[in-house]
Amino acid sequence: MHFIYFLGRFHVLAVHLPITLVLVVAALEWMTRKGRRPDLEPALRLAWAATAITAIGTVILGYMHFAEGGFQGPVAQAHRALGTSIAVVSLAGWILRSRARMLFQKAGSSIVVLLVALVVVTGHLGGTLTHGSGYLVRYAPNVIREMVGLPPSGPRLVTIDAADPYVDVVDPVLEQSCSQCHNSSKQKGGLDMSSYASLMRGGGDGPVIVRGNAKGSDLIRRVSLPQTSDDYMPKGQSPLTADQIAVLSWWIDNGARTGVKVLALNPPQQIRTIIQDELNPAPASAGAEVAQQSNAANDKGVEQAAKKIAQQAELAEAEPPKQADPKLIASLVAVGFMARQVSDGDPHLVVSPALPGAGFSASALQALPTVSNNQIVDLNLALSGLSDSDVAPIAQLTALTHLRLDDNKLTDRSLQALSSLPKLVELNLYDNRGISDASIPTLAAMKSLRRVYLWQTGVTKAGIAKLHQLRPDLEIDAGDMSVAPAKTAPAAGTNPDPHPIS
Numbered sequence: 001m002h003f004i005y006f007l008g009r010f011h012v013l014a015v016h017l018p019i020t021l022v023l024v025v026a027a028l029e030w031m032t033r034k035g036r037r038p039d040l041e042p043a044l045r046l047a048w049a050a051t052a053i054t055a056i057g058t059v060i061l062g063y064m065h066f067a068e069g070g071f072q073g074p075v076a077q078a079h080r081a082l083g084t085s086i087a088v089v090s091l092a093g094w095i096l097r098s099r100a101r102m103l104f105q106k107a108g109s110s111i112v113v114l115l116v117a118l119v120v121v122t123g124h125l126g127g128t129l130t131h132g133s134g135y136l137v138r139y140a141p142n143v144i145r146e147m148v149g150l151p152p153s154g155p156r157l158v159t160i161d162a163a164d165p166y167v168d169v170v171d172p173v174l175e176q177s178c179s180q181c182h183n184s185s186k187q188k189g190g191l192d193m194s195s196y197a198s199l200m201r202g203g204g205d206g207p208v209i210v211r212g213n214a215k216g217s218d219l220i221r222r223v224s225l226p227q228t229s230d231d232y233m234p235k236g237q238s239p240l241t242a243d244q245i246a247v248l249s250w251w252i253d254n255g256a257r258t259g260v261k262v263l264a265l266n267p268p269q270q271i272r273t274i275i276q277d278e279l280n281p282a283p284a285s286a287g288a289e290v291a292q293q294s295n296a297a298n299d300k301g302v303e304q305a306a307k308k309i310a311q312q313a314e315l316a317e318a319e320p321p322k323q324a325d326p327k328l329i330a331s332l333v334a335v336g337f338m339a340r341q342v343s344d345g346d347p348h349l350v351v352s353p354a355l356p357g358a359g360f361s362a363s364a365l366q367a368l369p370t371v372s373n374n375q376i377v378d379l380n381l382a383l384s385g386l387s388d389s390d391v392a393p394i395a396q397l398t399a400l401t402h403l404r405l406d407d408n409k410l411t412d413r414s415l416q417a418l419s420s421l422p423k424l425v426e427l428n429l430y431d432n433r434g435i436s437d438a439s440i441p442t443l444a445a446m447k448s449l450r451r452v453y454l455w456q457t458g459v460t461k462a463g464i465a466k467l468h469q470l471r472p473d474l475e476i477d478a479g480d481m482s483v484a485p486a487k488t489a490p491a492a493g494t495n496p497d498p499h500p501i502s
Contacts, residue, residue: 004338004354008064015058015126018086021051022119025093026112045098051115052094055087067338067352067380074455074479077406077430079125086118160275165251165265166196166258169278173244174199177234189342190378190402190426196258197475197485201425201450204378204402205346211256214249223248243274323347328375335364342377348399352380359385369396378402382428388413395420406430406453415439419446428453437463444470455479 028044031037062083066076093111096104104111124136163169174193182193182203191203202208208219222233223240234240240248250271262275324341332339332351336358339351351368353360360381368376376397386408394403395417403424405414411434418424419442427449429435436458443452444467454464455478464476468483476483 002340004064005068005340008061008066008068011058011061011065012130014054014061018051018055018058018090019119019123021047021054022086022090022115025051026116029108029112048090048094048097052087052091055090059084059087067354074430074477075125075128079122079129082118082122082125086115086122089115089118160272160279161261161263163262163275163279164258164260165254165262165275166256169247169275170251171196172278173240173248177237177240181234195484198451200256204350205342205348209252209256212253214252217252220245220249220252243277247271247274247278324349324375331367335367336360337364337368339376347375348377349375350378351376353384360390362390365390365393369393374399376400380404381408383407386410386414388417391417394418398422401425404428405432408432410434412436412438412442415442421446421448423448425449426451429457430454431456433458435459437466440467440470443467443474449474450485451475451477453477455482 025044025047028040028047032040032044062080066080089111093104093108093115096107096111127136178193181188182191189203189205191208192198192201200207200209205218208217208222210216214220222231223245225232227239250267254265262272267275324339324347329339329349332349333354336354337351338354339349342348342350368379374397377399379394379397379400379402381394382404383406386405388411391410391414394400398421400421401423403418403421403426406428407430410429410432414432415429415435418427424446425448427446430453433456435454437460439459440463443449449471450473452474454476457478459467459478461481464478464481464483467474467476473485474483475485
């Protein structure tokens with residue numbers, strides 16, 4: 001299991017080889033067109049073979065990486081499908097060039113153009129998964145940003161008192177440091193930090209922010225840990241500065257709200273100084289000019305606060321790790337699953353197929369609640385050939401928070417069975433055509449549910465509108481009918497999720 005995850009992570013390295021070879025093949029085909037440069041023919045035959053072989057190997061590694069979990073939504077699905085297409089098309093091109101030269105002479109140019117186009121689109125989607133949406137134009141000139149409908153870049157021209165603490169300060173910090181692993185398409189640990197609603201919803205372990213309690217918030221704990229810790233975040237990125245941690249802590253202690261102004265929260269002077277540095281606004285008053293001045297005493301206070309948080313995090317880190325029962329994991333592996341615990345401190349399990357798309361027998365599915373009904377929190381059964389008769393064991397997984405059932409053969413009957421899951425936060429029903437508007441009341445009644453994927457199901461636009469009316473807090477991903485949850489900010493000190501994940 002862990003060895004498969006280990007191999008899968010080499011996908012991000014191996015992927016560059018077939019990309020380069022596709023471009024080499026395209027260049028050689030252009031140079032040898034109409035019988036020119038026959039001396040390049042041996043190199044071209046070798047390049048086609050290498051392209052097909054490396055593309056297939058890279059796709060296999062990609063499926064291993066995908067099985068690790070955390071890749072969700074249409075972008076991830078499209079990246080996987082188009083990557084597989086590159087392997088298929090390159091293999092077809094190699095076979096045709098080797099064994100059907102006449103046919104290749106007619107179709108070869110189209111195959112090469114298709115390969116190059118697939119590489120460009122698939123690479124862009126891969127970049128979106130890795131770096132978050134909009135990464136290509138993040139630093140583009142304002143002329144280009146305007147063409148793609150983005151606001152101009154540059155300093156945010158807003159005064160401290162008029163700033164929204166989340167929109168103008170917190171979100172830019174999280175986007176810079178956390179968006180590569182926690183965006184709408186790539187959700188490590190089930191955590192999406194690309195919007196206020198998804199940030200407050202938390203991840204597979206529950207909320208990462210406890211309103212009014214920065215010290216009790218997992219987000220602050222993780223960013224304050226030593227970089228050598230397994231739980232440290234953001235992995236692979238520059239650590240948050242003491243100033244950034246201090247302003248995040250201040251924001252959480254004051255209710256982690258958005259839609260308010262900094263003025264209404266009355267921040268202390270050292271926090272005003274940090275916000276001023278983050279915003280870099282045009283001076284609006286004499287008070288703003290004073291806030292721009294460095295204050296050594298305030299800086300020392302910020303450093304001391306950050307050190308105190310780091311020390312508390314280290315004490316928490318010193319607690320002995322909790323381990324999942326190895327016999328439980330072995331039982332799941334024996335019937336065709338891969339299972340891993342959420343983290344060193346959380347023995348709950350993330351479970352997915354050992355061979356995606358292979359399907360499961362009834363006895364294998366029954367093993368899920370038999371051995372681990374209160375341990376599995378994240379279950380991926382996409383492309384498993386499931387029908388309504390297979391869902392009953394899944395409905396017994398009482399700890400389940402994230403469930404992927406996309407690309408199966410489920411109907412409204414399945415959703416009735418799953419509606420009893422008490423902690424389900426996210427449900428992916430993509431491409432289950434038997435799910436119809438009849439399931440809208442069932443979905444609306446699932447009070448713990450915070451996100452549902454209904455793209456390419458039988459649910460109509462009217463059904464989506466009805467579900468949004470019944471559950472304005474529910475994020476509905478339904479392609480061009482998608483609906484975001486209502487952006488209402490609960491009062492300070494309240495829990496944003498009435499059904500917290502335990």
